Amino acid sequence: MDRIYLDNSATTPIAPEVFQVMMSALKEKFGNPSSLHWAGQEAKSSIEDARNTIAREIGALPEEIIFTSGATEANNLALMGTLSFSAAEKKQILVSAIEHHSVLHVVRELEKKGVEVTYLPVDENGIVDSSLVEQFIQPFTILISIMMVNNEVGSIQRIAEIGKLAHEQNILMHTDAVQAIGLHKIDVNELNVDLMSISAHKIYGPKGIGALYIKKGTLMQAILFGGPQEMGLRAGTENVSGILGFGKAVGLLADHRTGDYVHIQELKDRLINGLSQSIKNIHFNGSPEGTSPHILSVSFPGVDGEALLVHLNKLGIAVSMGSACNSKSIEPSHVLLAMGMSKELMSGTIRISLGRFSTEEEVDCFLRVLPEFVRSSQILA
Numbered sequence: 001m002d003r004i005y006l007d008n009s010a011t012t013p014i015a016p017e018v019f020q021v022m023m024s025a026l027k028e029k030f031g032n033p034s035s036l037h038w039a040g041q042e043a044k045s046s047i048e049d050a051r052n053t054i055a056r057e058i059g060a061l062p063e064e065i066i067f068t069s070g071a072t073e074a075n076n077l078a079l080m081g082t083l084s085f086s087a088a089e090k091k092q093i094l095v096s097a098i099e100h101h102s103v104l105h106v107v108r109e110l111e112k113k114g115v116e117v118t119y120l121p122v123d124e125n126g127i128v129d130s131s132l133v134e135q136f137i138q139p140f141t142i143l144i145s146i147m148m149v150n151n152e153v154g155s156i157q158r159i160a161e162i163g164k165l166a167h168e169q170n171i172l173m174h175t176d177a178v179q180a181i182g183l184h185k186i187d188v189n190e191l192n193v194d195l196m197s198i199s200a201h202k203i204y205g206p207k208g209i210g211a212l213y214i215k216k217g218t219l220m221q222a223i224l225f226g227g228p229q230e231m232g233l234r235a236g237t238e239n240v241s242g243i244l245g246f247g248k249a250v251g252l253l254a255d256h257r258t259g260d261y262v263h264i265q266e267l268k269d270r271l272i273n274g275l276s277q278s279i280k281n282i283h284f285n286g287s288p289e290g291t292s293p294h295i296l297s298v299s300f301p302g303v304d305g306e307a308l309l310v311h312l313n314k315l316g317i318a319v320s321m322g323s324a325c326n327s328k329s330i331e332p333s334h335v336l337l338a339m340g341m342s343k344e345l346m347s348g349t350i351r352i353s354l355g356r357f358s359t360e361e362e363v364d365c366f367l368r369v370l371p372e373f374v375r376s377s378q379i380l381a
Helices: 016-028 038-058 071-085 101-112 130-136 159-168 240-278 305-314 334-338 360-380
Strands: 065-068 092-096 116-120 141-145 172-176 195-199 210-214 283-285 295-299 349-353
Touching: 016 240, 038 065, 038 195, 038 240, 065 071, 071 101, 071 141, 071 172, 071 195, 071 210, 092 101, 101 116, 116 130, 130 159, 141 159, 159 172, 240 295, 240 360, 305 349, 305 360
Parallel strands: 092 116, 092 141, 141 172, 172 195
Antiparallel strands: 065 210, 195 210, 283 295, 295 349
């Protein structure tokens, strides 16, 4: 096989149905949605159709969906928007130690502005103990932000439990659900969240478009200014083709989710079994029952993970060492550090992430070429 793509957590290929919708939108829905003439109103109507589709999928109201340039902006708006609106003299936010950098970098900026940030620990499987969260809550806690599925190891958090605790304490609850929405059925009411970030390019939609769910009644301050778009919370001319592609990708989830879940879990099991049989010294990160099926984080003691990636790439196989947003960093993974992994084991860790279009043939090809390199590296080590 010429090329094998096993990095779906970084981004997924665009589904053919989404591509067609976007091409049509670029040609036919070219109007500015703020314009009052027919071209603008056609574009605006299409945007609202997409908003309705996304709202239905997550159990929200259409007016609770704010389109953004992606999950990074959605996370920024969720955190900065709520903390900036609060007039409290002292403020605290709780985040897990394994959040995506689009959350962690935001809270570091908030710390500079006097916000107290508490980083919730995780266990060796990357799970926040929901029973311990209450210990970290202060009278001035404004917001709790915990991602639903971790992008590096796939650990699934107990968002509904933590959200219930937050609401009992009159605290807002935010979750980054980017890695969850494709395979896990989401209802914002059952999850007890006030804010939720999602993105199109993790669910076979386009890059550059995402959304923030904001529960009705949640007080929020805009962080972008210049126009009244998106209920006054996100200024700027809307990305019409991106929004329509996003809506189509979400609309396809109902038909594909169950089949995708089964297919991807079978491929993951095939990977785990194949690796376990061919490589003796191996470590799978996260508990099998507590991780999402599309992510497999695996460590090879004595192996240089970067050299392994280079070797696989030369063979046309795409995997990663962790988050795509951290691919140029020489720092060890903050996720694996928080899980208590040694730096030596971390250096030999890769992330394999599967998707709707992954095949058994690709997995089998990967299993044929990987073990030889790993075994030879371990012998030399």
